[in-house]
Amino acid sequence: MNTELSYHDEGGYLLPDLTAPEVVPVGIWGMRRREFLRRHRNGLYTGMLLSGRLDEHLAEIDREAEGMLERLVRQMAVEQGVTEALKAQDQMGWVGAMNGIRNAAEEVILDELIYS
Numbered sequence: 001m002n003t004e005l006s007y008h009d010e011g012g013y014l015l016p017d018l019t020a021p022e023v024v025p026v027g028i029w030g031m032r033r034r035e036f037l038r039r040h041r042n043g044l045y046t047g048m049l050l051s052g053r054l055d056e057h058l059a060e061i062d063r064e065a066e067g068m069l070e071r072l073v074r075q076m077a078v079e080q081g082v083t084e085a086l087k088a089q090d091q092m093g094w095v096g097a098m099n100g101i102r103n104a105a106e107e108v109i110l111d112e113l114i115y116s
Contacts, residue, residue: 005017005018024056024058024059026055027062028062029062030061031058032110032114033058034054034058036114065109069105069106072104073101076101076104076105077097077101080097082098082101
């Protein structure tokens with residue numbers, strides 16, 4: 001990492017040439033992880049923030065959580081027999097079962113990724 005600054009003249013004043021860091025998009029899982037770190041692992045949060053690694057970490061957690069959610073929902077649906085046939089036969093029953101599966105998968109993600 002280059003720590004030397006360059007300057008430019010602006011109205012008789014030397015101002016540093018600064019650029020804003022690249023903004024990394026973070027979804028709901030990354031936001032939950034940020035809040036957990038800020039409240040319960042403040043030293044880790046501050047260290048990552050000051051070193052510039054926090055956004056990268058949060059984006060990675062977000063990607064991991066989304067992939068895990070898709071896999072878990074698919075796996076649990078198969079295990080519980082929630083199929084397209086059930087959806088055609090009993091739409092409200094299918095919606096209820098899928099909501100339960102999604103909630104259970106989200107709890108696993110919270111326990112294993114977000115709050116660890």
